[in-house]
Amino acid sequence: MRAARVFTVVLTAGLTMGGVLHAQTVPDITLPPGDAARGKAIFESSKSNCLSCHRVNGSGSLFGPDLSTIGSPPRGGGGGAGRGGGGRGGQAATPVAGPTPQQLAQSILDPNAMVSVQNRYVRLTMKDGKTIWGKLLSVDTFAIQIFDSNEMLVNVPKTNVRDMTMTSPMPSYRDKLTTQELADVVVENRRSCDLEHRRLRRRNEPDILGYRQLLRPTPMETFVSVTTCIPIAWLRSTPTPAS
Amino acid sequence: MVALDADTGKLKWYYQFTPHDEMDYDSTQVPVLADIEFKGRMRKAMLCANRNGVMYVLDRTTGEFLQGRPFVKVNWMDGFDEKGRPIRVPGKVPVGSGGDGTPIMPTVLGGTNWYPPSFSPKTGLFYVSAWENSKSGGGGQRGGANTTPMADTVLAPNVKTEEEGYGVVRAFDPRTLEKKWEFKMNDITWAGVLTTAGDLVFSGGREGYFFALDARNGTLLWKVALGGHVNSGPMSYAVNGRQYIAVAAGQSLFAFALRQ
Numbered sequence: 001m002r003a004a005r006v007f008t009v010v011l012t013a014g015l016t017m018g019g020v021l022h023a024q025t026v027p028d029i030t031l032p033p034g035d036a037a038r039g040k041a042i043f044e045s046s047k048s049n050c051l052s053c054h055r056v057n058g059s060g061s062l063f064g065p066d067l068s069t070i071g072s073p074p075r076g077g078g079g080g081a082g083r084g085g086g087g088r089g090g091q092a093a094t095p096v097a098g099p100t101p102q103q104l105a106q107s108i109l110d111p112n113a114m115v116s117v118q119n120r121y122v123r124l125t126m127k128d129g130k131t132i133w134g135k136l137l138s139v140d141t142f143a144i145q146i147f148d149s150n151e152m153l154v155n156v157p158k159t160n161v162r163d164m165t166m167t168s169p170m171p172s173y174r175d176k177l178t179t180q181e182l183a184d185v186v187v188e189n190r191r192s193c194d195l196e197h198r199r200l201r202r203r204n205e206p207d208i209l210g211y212r213q214l215l216r217p218t219p220m221e222t223f224v225s226v227t228t229c230i231p232i233a234w235l236r237s238t239p240t241p242a243s
Numbered sequence: 244m245v246a247l248d249a250d251t252g253k254l255k256w257y258y259q260f261t262p263h264d265e266m267d268y269d270s271t272q273v274p275v276l277a278d279i280e281f282k283g284r285m286r287k288a289m290l291c292a293n294r295n296g297v298m299y300v301l302d303r304t305t306g307e308f309l310q311g312r313p314f315v316k317v318n319w320m321d322g323f324d325e326k327g328r329p330i331r332v333p334g335k336v337p338v339g340s341g342g343d344g345t346p347i348m349p350t351v352l353g354g355t356n357w358y359p360p361s362f363s364p365k366t367g368l369f370y371v372s373a374w375e376n377s378k379s380g381g382g383g384q385r386g387g388a389n390t391t392p393m394a395d396t397v398l399a400p401n402v403k404t405e406e407e408g409y410g411v412v413r414a415f416d417p418r419t420l421e422k423k424w425e426f427k428m429n430d431i432t433w434a435g436v437l438t439t440a441g442d443l444v445f446s447g448g449r450e451g452y453f454f455a456l457d458a459r460n461g462t463l464l465w466k467v468a469l470g471g472h473v474n475s476g477p478m479s480y481a482v483n484g485r486q487y488i489a490v491a492a493g494q495s496l497f498a499f500a501l502r503q
Contacts (some may be wrong), residue, residue, distance in 0.1 A: 138400035140450040141428045
């Protein structure tokens, strides 16, 4: 039932946001002033059904990207690869800003326009004809590990897969939201994000990445830590934010 | 590459793979000696799969350049002149050296690197661990993007696409440098290659698998998950007539043998 739901719900902007991609594209989208209260109502409505795939400040599904900190203020260590990304160790990345309102809007209108590496989703067409959607956790020569639309960690042998397509399960909302509604949702995303940052600052917790997520690991971290017994902290490509 | 007189240390010959190298293609890859037929006569050859993405066949007695050919996608050079010197592609240097800012292939980490290749006199093939679709600079994905440094040994998730780089074991005919087969992995590899008289090729990679391939056609014959990166060259030895295959993976050493 949850699998079918994926095709009908709206995954909002966080699906495609993250890392250094924020600064690379400036969509030509003009938004009117938005109203956060209206945006919140739309976001939580059955019409949009955003929370059935997304999580915001502890509420909602784990399947889609957590939007609690989408639209974040500038932060350090956004997942840069460092020189060569491998052989020379990770250099501290240049601080990057969160997505602009236009980029948030773009991700709602065109979910595949800008997809961060950590938010890659796949559609697996199995040899028995079934289709499985999932967040790609890892792929190797023989198997694909995903966090599926039932919020289950699944290891799929490649021998059972006919085709793998890397694409977002989030439908475009281009014909489902008016421009005003789009602006309202974007404003609400940024407002709720700001609330999350303030809450973290009050508790003296670092923004975005760090100890908070060690206590509340993402599905990928849980999966890998369970399967390989390595410390979650090590998985971070981003250095622990400075205090 | 230099050849020295083992008794005197005197330089016998040298060959420079990447003259005026701005890309950091250090030539610390393992040369392999092979006696092969080249253009109708037997030659004492040296086979070199270089970090710059090009495979070379040199005459090891004289240093003569016999032939060269990319074994992965390469865009910094386009062929050789009559002396065996690479013909450079304008603009394909780092921006700091006057480059045009477009990606350079292969990555600075190499089309291959220090992990050893192997030659089988039985099959006549040269086996190389390689990084394909890797690139440096230009704002694109690098070969090492989303990976960990080579010194790390624990497994890490890999979500790269094939276009963003992958590891592969490739077999080449050193007489022509034609690719005969390949075994593709999803993640890049720091693992060397071992081939045996039983027509097996052993290798592994960052995914933590160690595997045996048919040296003649690349068919996967056996695999095992070792729980850590295979970042080393496998080796073979015998004790009391029993053959073993050993490899380091993660922070452990593993040895395998056929059941008795």
